[in-house]
Amino acid sequence: MNMIEAINSAMDIMLERDPNTVVMGEDVGFFGGVFRATAGLQKKHGKTRVFDTPINECGIIGVAVGMGAYGLRPVPEIQFADYIYPGLDQLVSEAARLRYRSANDFICPMTVRTPFGGGIFGGQTHSQSPESIMTHICGVKTVIPSNPYDAKGLLIAAIEDNDPVVFLEPKRIYNGPFSGYYDRPVEPWSKHDASAVPEDYYRIELGKAATVRAGEAVTVLAYGTMVHVAKTVIEEMGVDAEILDLRTLLPLDIDAIETSVKKTGRCLIIHEATRTSGFGAELAALVQERCFYHLEAPVERVTGFDTPYPHSLEWAYFPGPVRIATALEKIMKD
Amino acid sequence: MPETHRRPASNLPPLSLHIPEPRYRPGDTPDFGDIDVPAVEATPRPGEATKPDAMRDMCYGLVRVLDFDGQAKGAWDPKLSAERLRAMLRYMMLVRAFDDRMFRAQRQGKTSFYMKCTGEEATSVASTMAIDRADMCFPSYRQQGILIARDYPLIQMMNQIYSNRGDHLLGRQLPIMYSAPEHGFFSVSGNLATQYPQAVGWAMASASKGDSRIATVWCGEGSSAEGDFHSALTFATVYNAPVIFNVVNNQWAISSFSGFAGGERTTFAARAVGYGIAGLRVDGNDPLAVYAATQWAADRARTNNGPTLIEHFTYRAEGHSTSDDPSAYRAAQEASAWPFGDPIARMKQHLIALGEWDDAQHDALRAELDDLVKTTQKQSEKLGILGHGMHQPFETMFEDVFEQMPWHLKEQCDQMLAEQEKKFGPNWKPE
Ligand SMILES: Cc1ncc(C[n+]2csc(CCOP(=O)(O)OP(=O)(O)O)c2C)c(N)n1
Numbered sequence: 001m002n003m004i005e006a007i008n009s010a011m012d013i014m015l016e017r018d019p020n021t022v023v024m025g026e027d028v029g030f031f032g033g034v035f036r037a038t039a040g041l042q043k044k045h046g047k048t049r050v051f052d053t054p055i056n057e058c059g060i061i062g063v064a065v066g067m068g069a070y071g072l073r074p075v076p077e078i079q080f081a082d083y084i085y086p087g088l089d090q091l092v093s094e095a096a097r098l099r100y101r102s103a104n105d106f107i108c109p110m111t112v113r114t115p116f117g118g119g120i121f122g123g124q125t126h127s128q129s130p131e132s133i134m135t136h137i138c139g140v141k142t143v144i145p146s147n148p149y150d151a152k153g154l155l156i157a158a159i160e161d162n163d164p165v166v167f168l169e170p171k172r173i174y175n176g177p178f179s180g181y182y183d184r185p186v187e188p189w190s191k192h193d194a195s196a197v198p199e200d201y202y203r204i205e206l207g208k209a210a211t212v213r214a215g216e217a218v219t220v221l222a223y224g225t226m227v228h229v230a231k232t233v234i235e236e237m238g239v240d241a242e243i244l245d246l247r248t249l250l251p252l253d254i255d256a257i258e259t260s261v262k263k264t265g266r267c268l269i270i271h272e273a274t275r276t277s278g279f280g281a282e283l284a285a286l287v288q289e290r291c292f293y294h295l296e297a298p299v300e301r302v303t304g305f306d307t308p309y310p311h312s313l314e315w316a317y318f319p320g321p322v323r324i325a326t327a328l329e330k331i332m333k334d
Numbered sequence: 335m336p337e338t339h340r341r342p343a344s345n346l347p348p349l350s351l352h353i354p355e356p357r358y359r360p361g362d363t364p365d366f367g368d369i370d371v372p373a374v375e376a377t378p379r380p381g382e383a384t385k386p387d388a389m390r391d392m393c394y395g396l397v398r399v400l401d402f403d404g405q406a407k408g409a410w411d412p413k414l415s416a417e418r419l420r421a422m423l424r425y426m427m428l429v430r431a432f433d434d435r436m437f438r439a440q441r442q443g444k445t446s447f448y449m450k451c452t453g454e455e456a457t458s459v460a461s462t463m464a465i466d467r468a469d470m471c472f473p474s475y476r477q478q479g480i481l482i483a484r485d486y487p488l489i490q491m492m493n494q495i496y497s498n499r500g501d502h503l504l505g506r507q508l509p510i511m512y513s514a515p516e517h518g519f520f521s522v523s524g525n526l527a528t529q530y531p532q533a534v535g536w537a538m539a540s541a542s543k544g545d546s547r548i549a550t551v552w553c554g555e556g557s558s559a560e561g562d563f564h565s566a567l568t569f570a571t572v573y574n575a576p577v578i579f580n581v582v583n584n585q586w587a588i589s590s591f592s593g594f595a596g597g598e599r600t601t602f603a604a605r606a607v608g609y610g611i612a613g614l615r616v617d618g619n620d621p622l623a624v625y626a627a628t629q630w631a632a633d634r635a636r637t638n639n640g641p642t643l644i645e646h647f648t649y650r651a652e653g654h655s656t657s658d659d660p661s662a663y664r665a666a667q668e669a670s671a672w673p674f675g676d677p678i679a680r681m682k683q684h685l686i687a688l689g690e691w692d693d694a695q696h697d698a699l700r701a702e703l704d705d706l707v708k709t710t711q712k713q714s715e716k717l718g719i720l721g722h723g724m725h726q727p728f729e730t731m732f733e734d735v736f737e738q739m740p741w742h743l744k745e746q747c748d749q750m751l752a753e754q755e756k757k758f759g760p761n762w763k764p765e
Binding site for chain 2: 022048049053054056058059061062063064065066067068069070071072074086089090093094098099100101102103104105106107138139141161162163207250251252254
């Protein structure tokens with residue numbers, strides 16, 4: 001399965017298993033979503049379980065809060081993560097706080113799915129990476145898969161979770177892993193181990209990182225598309241790096257990070273999102289607090305730039321192989 | 335002048351920007367003589383299944399039942415029993431007694447904040463009495479009448495207001511932001527109008543499950559300018575959601591009059607027209623009209639005829655909250671000049687006209703309710719008041735952010751507990 005099929009399969013299974021699961025969003029019903037993530041679900045599960053919504057993100061998330069409070073398990077789709085902002089108040093002030101403010105009177109078990117990230121020539125409004133904004137909200141979990149197998153298991157766990165989850169789907173790798181070289185042919189997921197996705201139900205616990213590659217020389221913290229870019233660069237450079245795919249940013253697998261950095265003594269953090277106040281800043285601070293006396297070089301960040309996402313200069317913006325290699329060379333120097 | 339601000343050459347007079355101004359300011363003598371008060375019999379009652387476009391006039395008229403002599407008349411008379419009328423009166427009076435007492439408690443420094451609904455009691459009490467006990471209410475912050483009309487224990491309201499150890503919300507919420515699922519009362523948010531789409535979602539969920547319960551939701555006319563309001567109406571019409579939208583038009587949103595929400599150009603009920611939703615404009619100071627309109631809308635929703643928007647035309651007779659001083663922005667006599675009177679006085683007059691009530695009974699009831707509120711207040715204050723010590727175990731601050739506490743919150747909780755132990759010693763217990 002590719003990542004879209006895996007995500008589709010997760011929703012299909014949850015619609016089947018739990019009559020309270022509903023899937024909703026712009027174009028998700030009859031058409032099956034602009035990325036086809038919900039293809040066939042309405043036909044199979046019916047129009048009241050899988051349906052189109054008005055183009056109104058505040059309404060989509062706000063209505064999902066009410067559905068969750070009723071006892072449903074809504075899985076709203078925001079067509080692009082860039083459009084989560086019109087619905088952000090319902091997420092921040094309502095969904096995220098409902099359990100707390102009502103002392104468990106009401107809960108909001110929703111999973112907001114949304115494609116995010118760049119590398120598809122989407123311009124300023126189809127490329128953003130808002131994960132650090134999500135992790136800054138108290139009461140929301142943030143999940144980012146990097147391959148089909150994880151996407152399915154994590155999405156099932158997210159839908160079953162009784163708290164609101166923002167499930168960010170790196171759209172650049174929907175159809176195949178991305179090396180970071182935009183001028184090379186893209187390999188399909190079918191050539192990758194993670195494409196072996198079981199048809200049946202399985203879940204991957206939220207809050208657990210995965211070791212993509214074991215190594216001794218440096219720890220690379222990445223998630224989503226950047227896991228694959230990092231892997232390509234590291235293999236090409238022949239660095240003995242350990243790559244952790246964080247998978248869930250909140251709750252974060254701090255133990256995995258701490259163990260790895262203490263072992264390697266060096267840490268490189270990679271994300272696509274803009275640099276200032278990005279999630280990398282949080283990771284760097286945590287590593288510094290917990291592993292300072294084990295560090296042999298300053299923690300480095302490789303990120304997007306603090307500009308709106310450019311269209312034609314997309315590949316100059318993208319934290320690609322050159323930027324990663326330069327940072328790795330620096331960190332490995334002494 | 336910068337180039338971009340230059341007027342284009344033409345013979346037209348310059349454009350001018352309109353900034354709404356209320357009709358009266360402090361020092362003015364208000365005169366509401368020009369407000370159209372249609373005769374009680376003038377407003378027809380369409381069938382509950384009437385298509386919205388066949389009842390547009392209802393968005394511009396006024397549903398009324400009680401005339402100013404206390405007689406119930408016209409097509410909208412819900413013909414309630416004397417017993418039910420007295421119950422309605424009692425609930426409204428209890429709301430007022432409660433408000434007065436809690437307002438005073440705030441002034442005495444026993445809590446941080448309070449909001450009265452004086453003059454608007456009918457818009458929550460009569461409205462709640464007209465729906466089923468199992469229907470879910472999504473209140474804004476001025477609908478204490480819902481809880482009272484559903485016999486929610488007064489002491490629990492007070493415990494919440496005092497954030498004391500009886501507060502089941504553990505002191506997390508601003509006073510008056512209650513939550514009572516078992517009374518069909520959704521948790522109150524401080525963000526205006528957010529509950530509008532949530533009510534629609536709840537109603538959609540109910541419909542999709544083949545349930546028979548409906549949702550009702552309240553906001554002020556000021557808040558109807560929020561995007562959430564329009565999101566909610568869009569979703570409600572698209573999915574024909576079984577929901578009742580209440581807009582309590584009390585003329586003022588803190589110091590901004592209704593003109594700043596668009597009220598100069600049209601009615602708030604007329605917002606329904608653009609969405610193809612049924613709209614009713616109601617005399618919000620007439621408890622029977624509020625009851626009748628809500629009952630109509632509830633029947634409509636329950637028979638799959640869709641949502642209704644009800645504008646309750648009323649007046650905020652007191653300050654916005656304990657933090658507000660209305661004499662700074664509005665004419666002093668506005669409340670008394672308001673042509674629709676006071677809902678409690680009108681209900682009393684009606685019952686007296688029916689021969690079902692008298693002044694002595696009224697005074698006795700008021701005394702009884704004041705007493706009830708006072709006694710309850712004493713009990714609640716035994717559980718603590720805001721600012722007098724801490725009433726909740728410290729660690730509750732970190733609970734319920736998530737179903738299970740993640741490591742970073744556990745760490746922060748431990749840090750806070752260590753700080754508190756330094757301050758208060760290891761044996762500290764909540765008061
Ligand atoms: C989203 C949001 N913006 C602003 C406020 C601050 N605020 C609290 S009450 C209020 C006025 C609301 O007026 P209205 O909706 O007419 O209701 P009323 O108080 O008259 O019942 C404002 C601006 C808020 N609570 N939420």
